[in-house]
Amino acid sequence: MNYAIREVELNYMTPGLKRIVKDTLRIFRDAVKMLSDIAIIEWDGLKDLNSQDQLTYMEELVHSTKHHQAKYPQFDQTFHKFPSYYRRSTAHAACGQVSSYLTRLKQYEEKRYDHISNGRRFKEKVPTLNFETSMFPSMYNKQMYKMDGCDIQLKLFIRNTWDWVFVSMPMRDRKSLDRAIADGGRFRSPKFLIRNNKFYLQFPVLFKRGNFPKTDVWGQTVLGVDLGINRGAVCSVVSASGTIHGRCFDPFTSERDRIGHMLNKLRKISRQSGNGQSLSAFYTKLDGLKKNYTRKLARWIVDRAVEYNVYGIVMEHLGKMHGRGRKKDRIHHWCKKQIQSLVKGMALRLGIRVFEINPRNTSALAFDGSGKVTRDEDNFSLCTFASGKRYDCDLSASYNIAARYFIRAVKKSMTETDWSQCVAKVPALAKRTDCTLSTLWKLHKITRVAEAAT
Secondary structure: OEEEEEEEEEEEOOOOHHHHHHHHHHHHHHHHHHHHHHHHHOHHHHOOOOHHHHHHHHHHHHOOOOOOOOOOOHHHHHOOOOOHHHHHHHHHHHHHHHHHHHHHHHHHHHHHHHHHHOOOOOOOOOOOOOOOOOOOOEOOEOOOEEEEOOEEEEEEEEOOEEEEEEEEOOHHHHHHHHHHHHOOOEEOOOEEEEEOOEEEEEEEEEEOOOOOOOOOHHHOEEEEEEEOOOOOEEEEEEEOOOOEEEEEEOOOHHHHHHHHHHHHHHHHHHHHHOOOOOOHHHHHHHHHHHHHHHHHHHHHHHHHHHHOOOOEEEEEOOOOOOOOOHHHHHHHOOOHHHHHHHHHHHHHHOOOEEEEEOOOOOOOEOOOOOOEOEEOOOOOOEEEOOOOOEEEHHHHHHHHHHHHHHHHHHHHHOOHHHHHHHHHHOHHHHOHHHOOHHHHHHHHHHHHHHHHHO
């Protein structure tokens, strides 16, 4: 199982909705604060229970019924006519807040004891339980929200009581929810959010994980993906023998041009106005462009994997990167982690595995084993091999990415004795960051020869 997020923007249909929402959130956060105080006192009885039992236990502590008297009746007295499902959402938030605080406090004490026992100074601050947090309620279906087509009813605090308030959603969001259902997704309780003075319902969508095929390593075909800044993604379809079955270059040049144009515009305005002018509108538009480009690119990569019916997708494990001048801005706004996260989520639903390899020297070494490459100064995507051959640097890197996965998979399938014999015949296998596609060719050759001899 894996989750995806679908956000629904809420359009105003009720006058004064902002004031109504603020009143509702104020009451909800005051209730969370009171229940958090109670949860700390009663934590010995709560800590060993699961989430559902914790909600039941908290309700018995604060809510009186015909057959039961609450231990803390001040909650019902303070929050008169508080809806039952809002009370459960409040209890869930309070238990989570207290559990997080006590876990952090325990880790702090263990780390402090470890430092003091070893004679080292300990400067970390003691964790605190902050009640003044911007918490939002989880909305339960048919009790806190009702949805009919593009019309939504929300139970909010209005006219000194709890009543239904009508809002609507854009048709694009309704279509997005319908597509998620058509793909086999199931909605969970959404969270009510306020962001940039707009109201949203954030739906977690649960998808079933696809059935992963059980294929021997020598029968696998993978999609090697090289993510880049100048070019979004270059993919190559490689089999375990090192045969190239396909090459793909992403077509989203116009999207990258728009993002580059917006970055240039931001630099120019910042240079002219300094810190005096607000750039929030420009950054909001830039975030929208990046989100659109990220989703398109991730979908394109997964579609290529489905088209070639590959066993898995191999990507680089990219960490923090630094640059200077204009390159610094481009690296900062490069959404590599978001792309990888989206690819993983979509691939898992389709039964396609996702692997990550060490990115060191994937672009620096030529796939044919001739050594380090020399990149063109005017076009960083092209390079010259030590043998004098001209080639696409990103395409060569995608070959090496796929090859490193197969070398790792073959090593795992062998005993140490057999692998040491392979390393003796192919010395490049001793250090995986120096392995290229040519290393996989040699490994496949000696392995096939050894199998034929037996």
